[in-house]
Amino acid sequence: MKKYLFTIALSMMSLTAFAQADYEKIMSDKITKLETTMSVDQFQALANDFDRIGKKETKQWLPSYYAALAYLQKGRMQMQSGKMSELSVNANAADKYLDQAEAIAGKxxxxxxxxxxxxxxxxxxxNPAERYMTDGMKAxxxxxxxxxxxxxxxRVALIKAEDTYFTPEQYGGSKEKGLQQFKEALEKFKTFKPKTALDPNWGKAEAEYFLSGAAK
Incomplete structure (x- = not known):
């Protein structure tokens, strides 16, 4: 009987290990695509993929985190092309997933x-003129x-640099100040080590992009 129970325990451990390995592979593939895609439709598809993973892996915060990031990147791409009417929709979708991630990972x-x-x-x-004192302050x-x-x-240093780069000089920003902050962000990327292979590690390519002068 003990041998039988031991065999069952080993089988369960093997299944758990297999499931974990499968989760990590799927997540790794999706994260790679998230960091390289340049399409609004692909960002939406990835958000849907991470949503499905999160519904299956209910104790993991990262699927919801990456679903939120996919919606934010989708919105940022729409903003770059002048499609401003959907920004709140994407931000609201991201918030929903961030609530889910925070419920697991903590505040x-x-x-x-x-x-x-x-x-x-x-x-x-x-709508910057109307929302700066509300959403802008909360940001x-x-x-x-x-x-x-x-x-x-x-990534905190990266987003601060981005804000400075795109803020007019009369409001305290400038491209020159922003570029200096991108350099500081890049230095942090060089020493940063994510806790796991799936933890957030995005942003270095963006800092390098701005410093290369391609953003002009």
């Missing part, structure tokens, strides 16, 4: 607060929380 997560900052900023950009609060929780988070 003291720098990466989640940074995406909340991005969501508020995206929502603000739909600054979330950025501060993200930086306080992890001062060495290179």
């Amino acid at each position: 003291d997560n720098s990466e989640i607060h940074l995406l909340r900052k991005m969501a508020y900023s995206l929502r603000m950009m739909e 600054m609060e979330e950025l501060k929380k993200a930086e306080t929780l992890d001062p060495n988070n290179p």
Whole structure:
């Protein structure tokens, strides 16, 4: 009887290990695509993929995190092409997934607060004149929380650099100041090590893009 129970235990351990390996492979493939895609439709498809993974892996916060990131990147791409009417829709979708991620990971997560900052900023950009004092202020609060929780988070430095780069000089920003901050972000990327292979590690290519002068 003991031998039988031991065999069952080993079988369950093997199945668990297999499921974990399968989860990590699927997530790794989707994350790679998320970091390289340049299509609104592909971002939406990836958001749907991460949603399905999250519904299956209910104890993992990263699928919801990446679903939120996919919606934010989709919105940012739409903003770049002048399609402003859908920004709030994407920001709201991201917030839903960030709530799910936070329910699992906890409230003291720098990466989640940074995406909340991005969501508020995206929502603000739909109507900056009306929303700066609401969504704009909340975005600054979330950025501060993200930086306080992890001062060495290179994505925090990246988003700060981005804000400075696109803010007119009369409001305290400039391209020159932004580029200096992109350099500082890149230095943080060089020493940053994610906790696991699936943890957030995006943003280095964006810093390099701005520093290469391609953004002009």
